[in-house]
Structure formats: C-alpha cells, structure tokens
Amino acid sequence: MANTRHKILIVEDEIDLLGVLSQNFSMEKFEVLQASNGEVGLEQALRHHPDIILLDIIMPVMDGITMLKKLREDAWGKDAQVVLLTNLSDEKKVAEAMQHGVYDYLVKADWNINNVVEKVRSKLKK
Numbered sequence: 001m002a003n004t005r006h007k008i009l010i011v012e013d014e015i016d017l018l019g020v021l022s023q024n025f026s027m028e029k030f031e032v033l034q035a036s037n038g039e040v041g042l043e044q045a046l047r048h049h050p051d052i053i054l055l056d057i058i059m060p061v062m063d064g065i066t067m068l069k070k071l072r073e074d075a076w077g078k079d080a081q082v083v084l085l086t087n088l089s090d091e092k093k094v095a096e097a098m099q100h101g102v103y104d105y106l107v108k109a110d111w112n113i114n115n116v117v118e119k120v121r122s123k124l125k126k
Helices: 015-027 038-048 064-072 091-098 113-125
Strands: 007-011 031-035 052-056 082-086 104-107
Touching (some): 007 038, 038 052, 052 064, 082 113, 104 113
Parallel strands (some): 007 031, 082 104
16 A cells, blocks of 8 residues: 555644644645635645645635635535634534534634644544
C-alpha cells in the first residue's frame, strides 16, 4: 500500500491561528492547503479535493456557512469531510452548519492544537 499523505485544507482568517494549525499539521506529515476566506477556500477545495477541511464560520469575503453551502452543491463537495472551527458559542449558526453535513465542530476556546490534530486523525480513520 502506498504511503499517501492526507491532504487538509485550513480555511481560517486569523493568520496566527492559520499559521499554527498549518505548522502542526505539516509536522504531522499532512499536505496542508491554506485559505484566509471562504471564497479562496471554496476554490482550493474544488481544485485540490482535500481529505478533510477545517472551516472557520466567521470570515471576510465569504463566511464558512456560505462556503459550506456552495461546497455541497458540487459533485465532489457534497461528500467532503468538514470540521468547523468557531469562536461562536452561537448554537444557531452551528445548527445551520450541521444541516449541511458537518462532521464535527470545535469551539476555539475549548481546545488546543493537539486536540485538533487528534480529532482530524480520528475523522480520517472512519
């Protein structure tokens, strides 16, 4: 069996967090794609077909919910694995996202980077 690296797309407008997440996933041997808004994230997702997408909800240009809806309209994107990253404890936004097939969500204040890496690994094993 070939040793293929998992490809992850991180869509996050907080540049420091994007950098830390990217660095940690790179160290864990992931191929990392980055986007700082939903418009770029959608384009990256549809072009590169990552194994999993970490998606922030609140972003400029195109927010995560809009990106998710547009992603689900695509033949490949309708089944893409997405984990939401949010600062919100806004249950309404999370509930809306869950209707569009989100695998999980993480409230940024509730986790550390190692938790995120482990959560992604467990999602990819399923």
